[in-house]
Amino acid sequence: MNRRSILKSALGASPLTKLMSGLPAGWAGAAYASDAPETPTVRFGIIALTDNAPIVMAHELGLFKKYGINSVISKEASWAVIRDKLSLGDNQATHMLIGMPLASTMGLGGSPVKPMIIPWLLNRNGQAITLSNKYKGQIKAAKDFKPLADKARASGNPLTFAMTFPPGTHAMWMRYWLASGGINPDKDISLITIPPPQMVANMKVGKMDGFCVGEPWNLRAIADDIGFTITTTQKMWPDHPEKACAFTEEFAGKNPKTVKAILKALHEASVYNDKMENRVKVAEVISRPTYINCPKEIILDRLLGKYDYGTGVKEQDPNYMIFSKRECNFPSRTYGHWWLSQFRRWGMVKNAPDYRAVVDRVLRPDIYTEAMKEIGVAVTAKDMQPAKLFDSTFDPKEPERYARSFPVHSMVA
Helix, strand or coil: CCHHHHHHHHHCCCHHHHHHHCCCCCEECCEECCCCCCCCEEEEEECCCHHHHHHHHHHHCCHHHHCCCEEEEEECCCHHHHHHHHHHCCCCEEEEECHHHHHHHHCHHHCCCCCEEEEEECCECCEEEEEEHHHCCCCCCHHHHHHHHHHHHHCCCCCEEEECCCCCHHHHHHHHHHHHCCCCCCCCCEEEECCHHHHHHHHHCCCCCEEEEECCHHHHHHHCCCEEEEEEHHHHCCCCECEEEEEEHHHHHHCHHHHHHHHHHHHHHHHHHCCHHHHHHHHHHHCCCCCCCCCHHHHHHHHCCEEECCCCCEEECCCCCECCCCCCCCCCHHHHHHHHHHHHHCCCCCCCCCHHHHHHHHECHHHHHHHHHHCCCCCCCCCCCCEECCCCEECCCCHHHHHCCCCCCCCCC
16 A cells, blocks of 8 residues: 555545534535524514414414524404505514415405415314304204394395404305305395404494304303304314414515424424313413403313303313314315315305416415424325315315305306
């Protein structure tokens, strides 16, 4: 062996190679590709509802900070404000009804086109339809309302029901329930928009016959002795999707590491929230004036699956609100197709939309999967699976046929 061979053997590698081996992963030439969020301070919009818990607890438990996010929580007055603040960039991420990013991407309801994405579902189940106490003992199902609705419409003073935002979840649950009883929500009754925290006050002064909203406002109506729960949304669709953590498409495109950091923190918060021994703490935290401003006891009962319907009926509901279990957070494109089928059914779009193009743009299981793999969370959920509702089965591959299958609708073409 010559001198050069001996030295090479002794060193095992060149000094430069040894130096480079000690540098952090991500080093490329003269620049280091940081894994830190591009936008370290993120403002989150929330509404005063129990299902804001993953965002609130990720903030309170320091989980956003763990992943490099300095979080600021902003409680907003209505879903319209939530949409507008996200669109304008005042908030960078938000608690949002699953139908809203679809509607904003399509420019429905008179709002400007603002593409948004859903890479994370915050929760499933946990909403309800509340009726005024004047109907207690009279109404057992939606069909019982049909003669009352017809009589009220004929008199020129139609029954009034409320939801929280036209393309949102509460609007679709209310529409679906009324239509199951033969009532067209666009013709037979008056369907109005009321922000969630104002539902109980408006029913108390006699402005509505019923409403659909998230908790804790259904149980609050019972506690205040002004209403009763006629049905929960999980009885209509077990494990249905509900709220999302949404971003504008523009922000997500410019800040992919920020979005993934948020999803990682939400995962840890969601797992924490789904441990029943933690739900007393969750109820205490989210009940604070900063977040919901409601007695923690009213929040806690339904978080624990304890349902008092205000009619003498009490039960332990196995399909209470969940935040992580049963692939809760996976943004399946099935749900986007279902929502577009309901936009179509109720005349919110004049013609059949381009279901696949819109849904693929908004529902982003790819971002979800990438973020989870980075923290070693196995993703086993299957996309585009059929969904079973109480009176129908939805095939996401045939949304237009589904939309046209209902006798009660508002389609014009």
